[in-house]
Amino acid sequence: MTEAAAPERVHIIGTGLIGTSLGLALTRAGESVTLEDLSTTNAALARDLGAGKTSVDVDPDLVVVATPPDVTAACVARALDRWPHAVVTDVASVKVAIIDALRLEGADLARFCGSHPMAGRERSGAVAGRHDLFHGRAWVLTPTVETSETAVALVRSVAATVGSAVVTLEPEEHDAAVASVSHVPQLVASLVAARLEHLADSSVALAGQGLRDVTRIAASDPHLWTQILSGNAHAVRDILAALATDLHAVIGALDALGSDQDALGARGTLARAIAAGNAGHARIPGKHGAAPTAYATVRVLIPDEPGQLGRLFADVGAIGTNIEEFHLDHGLGQAFGLAEIDVVPGAAAALAEGLEERGWRLHG
C-alpha cells in the first residue's frame, strides 16, 4: 500500500450531495471522473455543475457507490460484477450490514473497501454539492480481512485528495463508534426536544443556552435518520439499552427522594450519574484532535443593538489575539447577550485589557 497508488479513472454511481461533491472535488484535483445515476436528469445536472462526464460505458480503476443507504449493498455487488478489475467503495454511514449482504452474495470482497466520509449538509441533491465538502472531515475506511492492500490504497488516495483525514477502523468498530458519537446523541436530543412540544409558552420561554445546545440537532430530517438508525439497529440499540438502565436508576433515585428526602443512597445515584457524565465529557477531543485544551475565557456583554457584534468582531480583530473558540449566549431576549471568547491562557489578559480600553463591559 503506497500513497502513489492513486486511481486514474473514478466512476461515481449516484449523483446526490456526496457523489456530486466528490466529483467536483476530484475534477478540481485533475482526476478523470465519470458519473452515473438511475435518474439521467440527476446525472446531467451533476455533469453541468462540473462534477465529471456522464457515461455508463467506462473502465474505471475505482467505483464509488454513493446511492441512498438502502440500495448501497446491491449497487456495490453489481459494480464488483460489472468491472472485474476495479476496486469498489461506498460512502454509507453504516458499514456492517453492507458487508454482511455482500458476503451472503459471495461478492469479491478483495476488491471492496467500505468507507464513510463524515461530511454532510442539511440540504441534499446535486445542487447542494460542494467541492470542499470533505475538507478537514474524517473519512473512515473499513477494510475487512479479505480487502486487498491495493483496494485500501486507492480509497485512501481519493479521501486524501479531497482533503479528508483518513481513519481506519474495523466495520463493527465503526458502527459502534458512530452509534455512540452520532446516532445515540441524535436520538436523545430528539427525545429531550420532544418533551417541549406541548409545554406552555411561559415555560418554554425559560429556555437557556444549555437546552439550546442539547437540542440543536433535534432539527434533523426524520426520513434520513430513520434510514441511518435502521441500518445500525444493533449498535444503537445496545447503547440505548445501557443508557436506559442508567436512566431507570436515576428515576428510581428520584422516586425514593420524592417520598423520603433522606432515602438511603438516592443522592449517591444522582451524583454518580452526573460525575460519570463529567468523565465521559472529558474524553471528547478538543479542536486540535487531542485531549481538550484548557483555554481561558474572556466574557463580553453585547448590547442587543444593531451592529454591536460586528463592532466586537472588528475590535477583537484589531487587538489581534488568536481566538480558539467563540460562543454566543443569549439571555431571555433582553438587553444583553454574552459572548465567550476562548484563547490560550497567556493571551487572555491582553485581550481583556484591549476590549475594556475599547469600551466593552467584561463579565466574569
Added chain:
Amino acid sequence: MTEAAAPERVHIIGTGLIGTSLGLALTRAGESVTLEDLSTTNAALARDLGAGKTSVDVDPDLVVVATPPDVTAACVARALDRWPHAVVTDVASVKVAIIDALRLEGADLARFCGSHPMAGRERSGAVAGRHDLFHGRAWVLTPTVETSETAVALVRSVAATVGSAVVTLEPEEHDAAVASVSHVPQLVASLVAARLEHLADSSVALAGQGLRDVTRIAASDPHLWTQILSGNAHAVRDILAALATDLHAVIGALDALGSDQDALGARGTLARAIAAGNAGHARIPGKHGAAPTAYATVRVLIPDEPGQLGRLFADVGAIGTNIEEFHLDHGLGQAFGLAEIDVVPGAAAALAEGLEERGWRLHG
C-alpha cells in the same frame, strides 16, 4: 402593585455567588444593602468587595435569603419571624418544596414571595460575584394565593433594578418548567456523555459538533446538581418517565429491525421520534424571545493557522453586517474549521460577497 414600591433597605442572608452579586448590583444602583452570613469571614469578604455593609442588627423592608438550597426554607421561616414587617424572598432554583415547608410551619406567607434569578456561573463564592450577573437574565417570581401585592412589588422592583426580565409563574409551573428546560436536559446530557467514558480513543476521535453540543453541560458540578435534582424530584421524575417510555419505544423498534429489517411499524416509530423532536425544537424561542427567526447562514472556511479567526472578525466588522448568531465548527483537528454566521436573510448576499472579495472561501 406598582413599580414605585421599591425597597429602601435590603438585607441579604448568604454571601455566596448570588447574594454577593445581588449586593454588588443593588449597591451600585444606590440601594442600602446589609449582609449576613453564617461565616463572618464570607460576609466580611463580600463587604470588602463592595456588596454592602455587614450587620445583623437591621430593620429591612426586604430580606433576600441566598443560602444553599437545602437550608433555604428554614432561613426564610426564621427571617419572617425575626422581621415581622419585612417582605422575604429566596433565590433557590426549586420552589414548591420551600413553600410546602413554610406552610407546614405556619409561616406568614403573605410576606413571602419566592423567586428564582436564572443566572449562575461555573464558579461559586463571594469572590466570583459580579454586579452584572443578572443583566438580561430571567428572574422568575412565584407568588402564592397568600402572597400580598406589596411583597410581589418589592421583589419585582429588586429584580428589575439589577437588569433582569421579570417573569411570574405558579410555583408548580416554575418547577415543571425548569425540570423540562434545565434539569432533564442536564441529566440526559450527562447520561449520553457517560456512554463515552469507556469508549476506545479511535471511536471518541470521530466526535463531531453534534456530540459536543449535546454534551457540553455534562461538565457541570455533581454536588450542586444533586441538590437541585433532589429538590425537584417529582417534576424531574415525571418528565424522565415520559422520556423513558419514548426511549423504550425506540429500543423496541430497533430490536424489531435487528431481527427483521421489514418489521412492521418499526421505521414509523423511529420517524415519529425524530419528528416529535423537530416539533419540540421549533418551540424554543430565538434570540429575541419570540418564535425562532429564520436566519440566513453564511459559512466560511477558516484555515487552522494563528490569527485566522481574528482576521475573519476584522473583515466581518469592516463589512458591517449585523450578526445574529455565530457558531464555530471544528473538523477532526484538520486543516480547516467552519464558521457559521447567521444574519437576517436580506443581509446574507452582501456579507458573502464582502467576504469573498476579502479572500475567504465560502462553504455552501
